[in-house]
Amino acid sequence: MIPDYQSLMLPLLKLISDKKEYKYRELIENLALEFQLTDDERKELLASGNQPIFDNRVGWAKTYLKKAGLIYSPSRATFVITELGLQVLRKNLERIDAKYLRQFPSFLEFLHPDKNEVESEEAVISQETLSRTPEENLDKAYQQLRKSLASELLNRVIDLSPAFFERLVIDLLVKMGYGGSIKDAGKAIGRSGDEGIDGTIKEDKLGLDIIYVQAKRWKPGNVVGRPEIHKFVGALAGQGAKKGIFITTSSFTKDAVDYTPKNETKIVLIDGERLAQHMIDYNIGCSVQQIYELKRIDSDYFDEE
Numbered sequence: 001m002i003p004d005y006q007s008l009m010l011p012l013l014k015l016i017s018d019k020k021e022y023k024y025r026e027l028i029e030n031l032a033l034e035f036q037l038t039d040d041e042r043k044e045l046l047a048s049g050n051q052p053i054f055d056n057r058v059g060w061a062k063t064y065l066k067k068a069g070l071i072y073s074p075s076r077a078t079f080v081i082t083e084l085g086l087q088v089l090r091k092n093l094e095r096i097d098a099k100y101l102r103q104f105p106s107f108l109e110f111l112h113p114d115k116n117e118v119e120s121e122e123a124v125i126s127q128e129t130l131s132r133t134p135e136e137n138l139d140k141a142y143q144q145l146r147k148s149l150a151s152e153l154l155n156r157v158i159d160l161s162p163a164f165f166e167r168l169v170i171d172l173l174v175k176m177g178y179g180g181s182i183k184d185a186g187k188a189i190g191r192s193g194d195e196g197i198d199g200t201i202k203e204d205k206l207g208l209d210i211i212y213v214q215a216k217r218w219k220p221g222n223v224v225g226r227p228e229i230h231k232f233v234g235a236l237a238g239q240g241a242k243k244g245i246f247i248t249t250s251s252f253t254k255d256a257v258d259y260t261p262k263n264e265t266k267i268v269l270i271d272g273e274r275l276a277q278h279m280i281d282y283n284i285g286c287s288v289q290q291i292y293e294l295k296r297i298d299s300d301y302f303d304e305e
Contacts, residue, residue: 002041004131005057005064006097011035012061013070013096016081017089024077028058047139048294060133064098068107076302135294150276153285157275158219158249165217168284169247172275173201175282178211200239212236215247220272224248226255229269233261242266247275 008031015030016022022030032042037054044053062079065071070085081089084104088096101107132140157168173179179201203209214232216224229246236244244267251271261267270278279285 002037002044002054003035003057005060005133006131007095008058008061009065009096009101010093012058013065013081013085013089016071016079017086019081019086021074021078021080024059024062024079027062027079028055031058046135047143048135051135053136056133056135060135064101064107065096067110068101068104070101070104138292138294146277146280149280149286150273153279154249154272154276156285157272157279158217160217162217165215168279169213169215172278172282172284173213173245175284176278178203198235200241203243209243210239210241212239212241212244213247214244216249218248218250220250223251223253224256225253226259229256229259229267232267233265236265236267244268245270248272249275 011031011034012027015027015034032054042052042054045051046053046056062071065085066073066079070082070088071079072082073079093100102111157165160168170179198212198214200210201213203211212232212235214235216228218224224246229252232244232246236242242263242265244265246267247270249272251273252269257269
């Protein structure tokens, strides 16, 4: 299990207690060994996908200790324990966390650069929030907003008319790179009589292969079972197609998900949740409201050599 960043503070401080200089990468590797992390745990990324979770947590443990004055950086990406850090270790503490570090003025100034800010605000923040790094809290908030948007999108889709649903599916598939153009895809896909749509669509803009598409605008609870997938595979054979996409606004039973055709047919199942996620990814029915840029120091810029 990957330790949270606060659980890394004391082990990190002990690691450099010999007063030697340690590179940031050394801290990561040594702490990973101490906590016996597996390769998979080392590779696990933040939701944003831009950094391993463990590396991020070591980085924030290091930053918090530095802001409190327990360690310092004599050169780029190099860290040494301070006399204050050694004094803290002599207390034989069982844990160092953000709450403990609040006793140091430099750390408080780091947390609250605005002198008028209420210093007791941390009391109303959940322990779960405090255990996450700032990037993890951003990721968590982003995922919550995305989940809420996906739910709202799916509710809208379920209430659509069959004609609008057809257009939505065409828009999405074209945005994903299928169908060539809106005009081509519109000709290829037509409405059926069961509140679904079906037809064929180009796999790419050159039309090198054909994909059969079936989409059912069903309400939650009206799940797609294995018999529907059987019929879908049969429809593929009737169209001379070996690839298919089955889209539903509801969900699939486990038997449907586990079903694998015995021939060369390849099918992709997209349930309501995944449909909504694709709509968000390709800006179908939603638009960008705000963009936040997360930046970090460009160490190469400050290299005088």
